[in-house]
Amino acid sequence: MDFSLRTCSWRGHATYAPDETELAARLHVSTPAGEAWRCLRCGDFVVGEPRHRGPADAAPEVPRGRLLRDRxxxxxxxxxxxxxxxxxxxxxxxxxxxxxxxxxxxxxxxxxxxxxxxxxxxxxxxxxxxxxxxxxxxxxxxxxxxxxxxxxxxxxxxxxxxxxxxxxxxxQRWGEYFAVVATALFLPFEIYELTERITVVRAGALLINVAAVVWLLWSKRLFGINGGGRAYHAEHSEESLLTVERAALAAPGEDGA
Missing domain, CATH: 1.10.287 (Helix Hairpins)
Incomplete structure (x- = not known):
């Protein structure tokens, strides 16, 4: 499933026109139907005016790829x-x-x-x-x-x-921490319930909660796991289409230096 395209079909494309001329040129094309701007979520060019304008640093955070699947x-x-x-x-x-x-x-x-x-x-x-x-x-x-x-x-x-x-x-980051701590605290009670009697509902609830705790700890890099908060924020920044295009602009200058 392409979560980016599905989300754009539900909520509309997230087009943005940055004030920086060179960066805007990488996100804009002219077509017979009019100007088109690249969606920050799915990457497709969309004909029409951009939904937002402003400095690149003020652009809304638009999750895409794996981050959108995680959401x-x-x-x-x-x-x-x-x-x-x-x-x-x-x-x-x-x-x-x-x-x-x-x-x-x-x-x-x-x-x-x-x-x-x-x-x-x-x-x-x-x-x-x-x-x-x-x-x-x-x-x-x-x-x-x-x-x-x-x-x-x-x-x-x-x-x-x-x-x-x-x-x-x-x-929210606090929600991820809260969910892991709260869920983990009640796991011993769910395990104890299974020692008294095993049912499909109890076993299913325990499996869901264990999987949720493990997934949140690893995927969201909580408590320093898998790189911690620094890697978590870096991943969000690297997934941004604007960050990718900025890096592409900077690369020729670095090579020339």
Whole structure:
């Protein structure tokens, strides 16, 4: 997939006319249909006026190539974090809502269980050995204060997920660090859950989070890994089309020297 062309098809081409005459000449051509400027994202020449003008140093940062692919991956991770955060918000709301209704819910649960047993016998399900039923029964024994604290804890976890999502979606450096630290802190809990019971959802969530941590550490050069912050910023600069064209302009002068 050519992420540059796909992004240009969604958002339009990122053309820019620098004030520097020689640099502008490398980004501009005349055609029978009119003047055309080179897109800083996909590299194609686009007929029409440039979207922006100004000094080359003031040009917007336009990710392209691998950097654009990385941005796409980070935003997929952000969407996954949003969905997870919303799930925990719903759980927190549910726990908080029933904190003072345990006796009524328990009475309703005990009243309905005998009606469920004949159907359970037909499908071979034994409610007495069901972990779901035991988990619900344990919930009746918790005090309203404990349930409130559980709801607050669930909301705190949801907030962490949503902050991760914002940082990743905006492709911020702090978001990359926050996502790695927050995700790594909860990995031991996810591993412990698998020791209790292996499910597709738990195993899939663990694999996604491990892959996200490893990918962010290496690809985004966090904590000094793979060259660190200096290499990270240098890579962003080197990928810029304006940087490439500037280097091409400087090369003949260096050779002549």
């Amino acid at each position: 796409f991956i980070m935003r997929l991770l952000a969407v996954e974090r949003v969905l997870r955060g919303l799930v925990f918000v719903a759980l927190a709301f549910g726990v908080y809502k029933v904190r003072n209704s345990q006796s009524q819910l328990r009475a309703a649960f005990d009243r309905e269980m005998p009606l469920i047993r004949p159907l359970a016998d037909q499908i071979g399900w034994n409610p007495d050995n069901s972990k779901i039923v035991h988990f619900i029964e344990k919930g009746w024994q918790l005090s309203p204060t404990t349930l409130t604290l559980i709801a607050v804890g669930l909301l705190a976890y949801a907030a962490i997920e949503l902050i991760e999502a914002v940082g990743l979606w905006l492709v």
